[in-house]
Amino acid sequence: MAEKTRVCSVDELTDGAGKEFAVAGRVIAIFRIGDEVHAIDGLCPHAGGPIGTGTLRRGVVTCPWHGWQFDVRTGQHCLSSSIQTTVYDASVENGDVYITLPE
Secondary structure, eight states, X not given: OOOEEEEEEGGGSOBTEEEEEEETTEEEEEEEETTEEEXXXXXXXXXXXXXXXXXXXXXXXXXXXXXXXXXXXXOBBSSOTTOBOOEEEEXXXXXXXXXXXXX
């Protein structure tokens, strides 16, 4: 079974925005929407852009390089059902953000 990995304190995240973190050799983008946190692959599948630094509106992040958009809750591309980015289980426990990485 995969273990949870601490990524940051929830206080390090701005509501309505994302932030990038290096976790176990991966770039992970963490987004805070109110009391919820969501984690996706930090590299846009289109050209490797820094998706965690993109603009977040209504749960959709726009990659700053070429404008590809993904729902941070599901990883689904907003225009093509055949494109999806990796989503990681994310939770807040005692003020810290944890994600579960696949084994």
